[in-house]
Amino acid sequence: MMEAAWRQGGRGRGRSRTGAIAAANGPGGRGRGRGAGGGAPAPSSVPGANELASQKKFDEIKRANQAAAKRFVEDQFSSSSEDDDDDDAEGKHGKILAKTFTTYTNQTDGDTQELERTRQYMNEAFQSGAMTCLICIASVKRNQAVWSCSGCFCIFHMPCIQKWAKDSVFLISSPLTDDDFGKKDYQWPCPKCRFEYKRSDIPTRYYCYCGKVEDPALDPWLVPHSCGQICERDFKPPCGHKCLLLCHPGPCPPCPKMVLTTCYCKKAKPVPRRCSTKEWSCQLPCGRKLPCGQHSCEKPCHPGDCEPCPRVSKQSCVCRRQIAERLCASPLWQCDQVCRKTLPCGYHACEQVCHAGPCGECPRSGKRFCPCGKSKFSLPCTEDVPTCGDSCDKVLECGIHRCSQRCHRGPCEICRQEVEKQCRCGKHMKQMPCHKPYFCESKCAKIRDCQKHQCKRKCCPGNCPPCDQVCGRTLGCRNHKCPSVCHRGSCYPCPETVDVKCNCGKTVLKVPCGRERTTKPPRCKELCRQPPTCHHPSREKHNCHFGPCPPCRQPCKKALEKCSHLCPAACHDEALVKQSGLHQPAGPWEQSSEPAFIQTALPCPPCQVPIPTQCLGKHEVSLLPCHAAAPFSCKRSCGRLLECQNHTCMKECHQVAERNGGSDVQKASQECSQCEEECSKPRPPGCPHSCPLPCHPEACPPCAQMIRMKCHCKLTSLYIECIKITSADIKEKDVLSSCKNQCPKELSCGHRCKEICHPGDCLPNCNQKVKIRCPCKRIKKELPCKKVQEGYISLECDAVCKEMKRKASEIKEAEARALIEEEKRRQQAELEAFENRLRGRRKNKRRKDEVEVEPSLWQKYRKTIVLPACGVAVAMVAWFIAYNY
DSSP, rough: HHHHHOOTTTTTTHHHHHHHHHHSSTTTTTTSSSTOOOOOOOOOHHHHHHHHHHHHHHHHHHHHHHHHHHHHHHHHHHOOOOOOOTTTTHHHHHHHHHHHHHHHHOOOOOOOOOHHHHHHHHHHHSSSSSOOEETEEEOOOTSEEEEEEEEOOOOOEHHHHHEEEEEHHHHTTTTOOOTTTSSSEEEEOOOOTEEEEEEOOOSSSSOTTTTTOOOOOOTTSSSSTTOSOOOOOSSSSSOOOOOSSSSSSSSOEEEEEOEEEOOTTTOOOOOOEEEGGOOOOOOOOOOOOTTTTTBOOBBOOOOSOOOOOOOEEEEOOOSOOEEEEEEETTTOOOSSSSSOBBTTTSBBBBBBOOOOSSSOOOTTEEEEETSSSSEEHHHHHHSOOOSSSSOOBBBOSSSSOOOOOSSSSSSOOOOOEEEEEEESSSSOEEEEETHHHHHHHOBBBOTTTTSBBBBBOOOOSSOOOOOSSSSBBBBBBBSBOOOSOSSSSSOOOOOOOEEOOOOOSSEEEETTTOTTTTTTOOOSSSBBBOOOSSSSSSOOOOOOOOSOOEEEEEEOOOOOOTTTOOOSSBTTTEEEEOOOOOOSSTTHHHHHHHSSSEEEEEOOOOOOOEEEETTSSSEEEEEEGGGOOOOOOOOSOOOBBTTTTTTTTOOBOOOOOOOOOGGGOOOOOOOOOOOOOOOOOOOTOOOOOOOSSOOSSSSOOOOOOOOEETTTTSSSSSEEEEHHHHHHHHHHHHHOOOOSOOOOOOOOTBOOOSSBSSSSSSOOOOOEEEEETTSSOOOEEEEHHHHHHHTOOOOOOOOHHHHHHHHHHHHHHHHHHHHHHHHHHHHHHHHHHHHHHHHHHHHHHHOSSSSOOOOOOHHHHHHHHHHHHHHHHHHHHHHHHHHHH
16 A cells, blocks of 8 residues: 555645655654654754764664665565465465555554454455445445445445435434434444444545545555545544554554653653553562552552552451451451340340441431321330321322321222223223223224334324334345344344355355355365376375366376386376267257267377487487387488598498497498599698599509799799609708899899899898099099998098188188178168158158157168178088089
8 A cells, every 4th residue: 555655646746745754754664753863963063063973873874774674675585485376366465465564563562453453454445346335235346435434444335324324313213212303313323333423423425534535536556445645543542643554444553653651660761662552561560559558569560550459368347256367458348247236225236237336326216207107206115106096198009099098007008999091092981990000902003113014002002112023024145034123224234154165164264144155265275185087096186176176197107018118198097189070060050969078098108218229320329219219320421431541431320231240330331332532642741733543542652743933033934843842851942943043133232142043132242343432522442342331441531632621611701701791882872872762751741740760670680680691601602612623
């Protein structure tokens, strides 16, 4: 039911939040209330104190949740899964309810009677057709309006309970039996528990179980007739708390709230306990004074008042004549002797049984009246009061006439006066003695309260009694008749119960009378005892059932005829076989007289015991069924070595004649194929030719074919016998592969190799003459290329070379200086011309506000930049000319 509440997503945000809070604080979740640190933490002045306290509380809650989850897993999944096939929907509902009440059953250590009642009602609500209206004996459906009794929580149809209540009130308040009809608020009882309700309590509207919602909508995810909200009904007995389950049938479970409470004797410190079990005993001696005022209560801490003192002591009776051992709790007791003390008059004795205090005055002393009470006499207690002689004048038993005798002792006589009396029904008059009642012989013709039978009492005064005949109407169970006195309205439900038994009769289910037709027989845990009908001595163990037993599934175990193995198949003594060759009906009106399937014994199937069997070619041993165990072909190649000693027989596994007594199983026989392949023996390394002979066992002849190959320099093709090249070593192969011409390869210096055709790279030993020069290119000399490449020889400039370099540099410097002077003169002339033009313009166009224009960087530093640059350029040109010439 709690899961149904969480699935209820469309009921509004407020209700979802309420359900979540209820679920969190519900059974098992309210344990962490005030006592478990659920309140707000105390404020702290240190900034980090709140964080530490919050983290500590979070860790505690985390550990508690992990421990609770671990216990839940152990409780739910530690049991063995040995349930048989009888666990159906009823068992699943039981598991769901067990999970729903896990927190109550595991954490409530008090009386769980109310919890079991809630579980029972919820179980009936979950099961379709389990709830039955006791008035009409029909199942209560989900979409029908119902009413629930607040005493026994039994559920009835709304129209049924309304009719029941109205009939009950009418029967009680009938004007034939009560003159105050309509003036009193008569009560009507519940059909089951007889809990009485007022007339104003007759239900007129359909509410949910908790009474919050009128006409609750049908929701498949909720308990039938539930609104899905928190119940919030007050617990019984009242404790100030409200039920936290969702709207549910039946009584509310025990209160799961945690409260601080002390023990019965108030000696122990208050401890947190469940509100439903808040009363507890500390098991210490009570110690309270007993009613006797002498001893203390020695019983362990207990509820309510202390019991009477159990000790025994000797105590006197009230009159102090006898002493007996009596319980300390009842010290006052009376013996069975008469007092017999002499009264103050001195003549009479006290006739009271054992009493305390004085006996009192003599009852015959003082003024006494005569028997009629008209005269008073003062006489001693020893004398009797005489009669006064006046008429008695006491009212007789009839209440009308008085006694006419003189004052007398004893009772008056009966009234004998003749009066005219009317009968009780008021129809007849008659003269007769006053003391005799008058009943006429007229029979009352009024209808009694049952509205069926006449009164038929003689001389009925009109207050006809209720009908005393038996109702006799057939009850809703359709098995019995109503045994009650004839009445109006519906009869009470049948009080009888009927036993619905299993097939063997050992499992009995008691159901209300009338429901035995729709109630399924109970599942019996006893074993079926029907004798077997096959060749087995006993049946397979299965539970008691109705109808024929299931087919026997035990192994046949009959010995087979051919191999004497036992048949492993399931029992086939009573197999259903479809008949063949049946007469075909001529039309739909003609029915077949023979069944389509008959029960007959089938022969045992072929033996499937694995037998080791060798194939024809003796390659493998396979396990074949016993009925098919014979030499077979394994579909592999034969694999035996042919006479060529190089190939094997490729025929499929076949029969082979044994050779040499069967000792040599690898050689081919006459049945094997003949080798027709070419020789496939490996050739010498490097020989690409195949053997020209057919497949043979001896060695192949030498290869005499010519091989075409390139020389080392890759320019000439050579033809050499294959045997020579394959049998030669490395040096001989190098000689055979040479064309005996000069190597055409170039050395790293750029000259051609001078050696004969050879393998590998050429040796760098070039002896060809090359020319070298000094750095200024004036001196030159011829030397071997090898020495030049090694860098051992180089030419340096002499004194003449150095003098020529000096003169060339001087010429270049002079030319550079001349160019610089020429550039200066040209720039000076341009500057003067520019200043002249600028000066003339200022004379013609003079302004008031003259603006001084600063010269640019080029104008400022052009002389210092241009002149050195020109000098350097001239010097470089002069040096270049001198170096080249």
